Amino acid sequence: MTSVETIVNAHWLNDTLKREPRDLVVIDATVYLDPNSWGVNSGHVAYDAAHVPTAVFIDLVAELSDQDGNADLPDGAHAFALPSAEQFAAVMSRYGITNDTAIVTYDTANGMWAARLWWMLRVYGHDNVGVLDGGYANWVSEGLPVSKDAPTLRSVTDYTATFRPELYASTEQVVAACEDNETVVHSARRRELFLGEGVSPLDRVGRIPGSVNLPSDDLLNSRGLLRPSGELRQMFAAIGITKSTPVISYCGLGINACLGALALHTIGIDGAVYDGSIAAWIASNDLPTEVGEPV
Numbered sequence: 001m002t003s004v005e006t007i008v009n010a011h012w013l014n015d016t017l018k019r020e021p022r023d024l025v026v027i028d029a030t031v032y033l034d035p036n037s038w039g040v041n042s043g044h045v046a047y048d049a050a051h052v053p054t055a056v057f058i059d060l061v062a063e064l065s066d067q068d069g070n071a072d073l074p075d076g077a078h079a080f081a082l083p084s085a086e087q088f089a090a091v092m093s094r095y096g097i098t099n100d101t102a103i104v105t106y107d108t109a110n111g112m113w114a115a116r117l118w119w120m121l122r123v124y125g126h127d128n129v130g131v132l133d134g135g136y137a138n139w140v141s142e143g144l145p146v147s148k149d150a151p152t153l154r155s156v157t158d159y160t161a162t163f164r165p166e167l168y169a170s171t172e173q174v175v176a177a178c179e180d181n182e183t184v185v186h187s188a189r190r191r192e193l194f195l196g197e198g199v200s201p202l203d204r205v206g207r208i209p210g211s212v213n214l215p216s217d218d219l220l221n222s223r224g225l226l227r228p229s230g231e232l233r234q235m236f237a238a239i240g241i242t243k244s245t246p247v248i249s250y251c252g253l254g255i256n257a258c259l260g261a262l263a264l265h266t267i268g269i270d271g272a273v274y275d276g277s278i279a280a281w282i283a284s285n286d287l288p289t290e291v292g293e294p295v
């Protein structure tokens with residue numbers, strides 16, 4: 001049985017694929033997001049042009065999100081709300097994925113889409129999943145082979161999605177966390193957005209009151225690889241997050257927050273992700289926001 005690490009080395013994956021394991025599926029989870037409008041386009045066109053050999057493309061917009069979550073967003077924006085267990089299981093089955101399948105996911109961005117799929121898989125009980133370190137860009141920079149061929153997978157019907165509530169946070173749970181003086185609410189947004197200074201398609205800007213900031217991009221080195229565990233521990237400790245700290249990560253739409261959760265998991269901390277993130281927080285008009293430097 002193939003077993004994957006949380007962070008998957010590109011050369012390990014290339015060597016493993018040469019052995020043609022029947023129980024390993026590679027997934028391209030790329031989405032193209034306009035940071036100003038939050039409008040999205042599928043990454044399928046790029047996948048068709050070239051991808052990691054044997055990889056399948058799964059559309060996080062059309063296949064793996066609850067479309068009802070878009071109701072409070074500007075026209076054309078997409079919330080990427082967690083799909084139901086039934087919807088998630090149906091998609092996994094469609095691509096021939098069973099509960100015993102080893103999965104490696106990647107994207108062509110900074111890893112946030114791959115991390116989003118990694119988080120969804122874990123939320124629904126699938127632990128044998130890893131994210132390709134550095135994504136497609138690092139794969140290509142390492143001179144590894146690419147393909148235009150889409151594999152033929154046999155659908156299965158027995159995938160079971162078992163929800164893990166401890167990895168998921170609702171708006172109500174974040175409100176409670178802000179009041180308990182124990183849980184750290186971690187913003188993975190860029191610093192200017194955390195301060196309320198950046199461009200946002202939302203009517204209001206700012207952050208969840210009392211939250212702390214460690215942008216997801218800071219978790220990566222100049223090559224787009226996840227920083228070493230020692231560095232990550234220091235970075236999270238600097239904002240009050242240690243192994244003894246309950247933590248909820250959020251961002252704009254719940255995508256970069258998953259990259260934060262991925263980094264936390266690699267240092268032994270399993271936090272929750274606020275699925276609706278700041279978009280859901282602001283949609284609840286009675287909830288406050290903060291702007292400017294924290295005091």
